[in-house]
Amino acid sequence: MINAAGIVIILLALLVHVQVLFFLAEVLGSLSPVHGTYRARGGRRPKVCVIVPARNESVSIAKTIAAIKPQLTTLDRLVVVADNCSDDTAKIAALEGAEVIERHDQERVGKGYALAHGIQFVGRSGAPEVVILVDADCELAPGSVDELARVSATHHRPVQATNLQKGPHSAGRTARIAEFALKVKNYVRPLGARRLGLPCQLSGTGMAFPWSIICSVELSTGHITEDLKLGADLAISGYESLFCPEAKVTSRAPASIQGNEVQRTRWEHGHLAMIYEYVPYLLWSACKKRRPSLLIVALDLSIPPLGFFALIMIALTCGGVLVTLGGFSAWSAVVTGSTLPILGTAVWLAWYRHGREIVSGRDLLSAPLYALSKIPMFWRFLTKRQVVWIRSERDLN
Numbered sequence: 394m395i396n397a398a399g400i401v402i403i404l405l406a407l408l409v410h411v412q413v414l415f416f417l418a419e420v421l422g423s424l425s426p427v428h429g430t431y432r433a434r435g436g437r438r439p440k441v442c443v444i445v446p447a448r449n450e451s452v453s454i455a456k457t458i459a460a461i462k463p464q465l466t467t468l469d470r471l472v473v474v475a476d477n478c479s480d481d482t483a484k485i486a487a488l489e490g491a492e493v494i495e496r497h498d499q500e501r502v503g504k505g506y507a508l509a510h511g512i513q514f515v516g517r518s519g520a521p522e523v524v525i526l527v528d529a530d531c532e533l534a535p536g537s538v539d540e541l542a543r544v545s546a547t548h549h550r551p552v553q554a555t556n557l558q559k560g561p562h563s564a565g566r567t568a569r570i571a572e573f574a575l576k577v578k579n580y581v582r583p584l585g586a587r588r589l590g591l592p593c594q595l596s597g598t599g600m601a602f603p604w605s606i607i608c609s610v611e612l613s614t615g616h617i618t619e620d621l622k623l624g625a626d627l628a629i630s631g632y633e634s635l636f637c638p639e640a641k642v643t644s645r646a647p648a649s650i651q652g653n654e655v656q657r658t659r660w661e662h663g664h665l666a667m668i669y670e671y672v673p674y675l676l677w678s679a680c681k682k683r684r685p686s687l688l689i690v691a692l693d694l695s696i697p698p699l700g701f702f703a704l705i706m707i708a709l710t711c712g713g714v715l716v717t718l719g720g721f722s723a724w725s726a727v728v729t730g731s732t733l734p735i736l737g738t739a740v741w742l743a744w745y746r747h748g749r750e751i752v753s754g755r756d757l758l759s760a761p762l763y764a765l766s767k768i769p770m771f772w773r774f775l776t777k778r779q780v781v782w783i784r785s786e787r788d789l790n
Contacts, residue, residue, distance in 0.1 A: 407728065422587075423582070444474065503615035525602075544637050555640065599641070621671075628675070664698055666778065703733075712729060
């Protein structure tokens with residue numbers, strides 16, 4: 394029994410080694426002083442339509458529109474999809490100068506449905522060359538529309554901007570660590586992948602697509618991480634996403650504990666669901682289509698949220714020690730125990746280069762406690778997984 398358990402633990406540890414070494418490679422790539430990007434200077438600026446899905450976003454929609462409008466030309470469009478709104482989001486958006494369409498469907502709820510509604514409307518009323526998707530609680534940095542549009546049109550690929558979230562001004566240590574973890578996922582890793590010449594994941598907002606690509610995919614889904622699903626579907630179709638760090642979109646994390654919990658549960662439960670739903674399919678497609686790039690997409694997607702990643706390694710290390718004490722080869726403890734130092738090194742490097750303005754060194758030392766605090770959320774994934782899209786409450790920060 395001990396021998397069988399030891400073999401299983403070592404095999405699992407070897408799989409985790411592949412993931413953590415890839416994670417380390419992405420972080421090391423982000424440290425490179427070479428700023429090679431997919432920037433496309435010169436040439437004709439493509440005609441753009443920015444679509445903003447919004448559900449009860451009266452607090453933030455005016456600010457979002459104000460950041461986008463100065464970046465548009467006279468040929469561009471800005472369309473706000475007021476999705477199942479019970480407030481005056483539509484009225485405010487119209488007053489700010491956006492085209493507004495309203496959608497009312499209480500049975501089909503989720504951002505994917507709103508996006509599909511917007512794409513259908515745009516297709517009927519004058520298709521652009523590039524579509525850019527921006528969430529209604531986000532602020533698009535100056536110049537980002539131009540960067541995204543040119544790169545997407547030049548390479549005929551989906552493009553993801555830097556997507557960061559700022560914690561409330563009164564954020565505590567846990568919130569700061571969560572902000573750093575999100576920066577690792579949405580900036581450090583895709584930046585490293587870009588510099589290694591690899592694709593990235595889509596992260597939900599600040600995304601650009603050639604019209605011929607976005608109008609051909611199925612967006613009408615209630616999947617709680619529709620961005621990851623869209624990115625995986627497009628990769629399988631031959632359109633892996635590119636990262637454009639020069640384009641930036643930022644949002645504010647919910648200030649309330651409940652709002653923050655709803656948002657992070659949606660993200661992390663959705664990501665874990667995507668791992669078991671899509672990673673095997675991506676691996677199978679990579680073999681069937683003989684496309685190594687899909688192996689990279691699968692490997693990148695297989696890396697779970699940072700807190701859960703650490704918990705997996707802690708569990709494997711404990712398992713390795715137990716089977717060694719039970720009489721199995723000491724290599725089980727060595728193999729399983731070596732994953733945590735590699736992860737720790739990668740996280741420290743990411744923090745030293747990209748995260749010191751967010752968390753202090755003392756905060757970073759408490760990261761294992763942050764990982765342990767995520768156990769209830771991950772346990773709920775096994776016992777009561779969130780499968781329905783739930784909007785997190787917004788705050789003025």
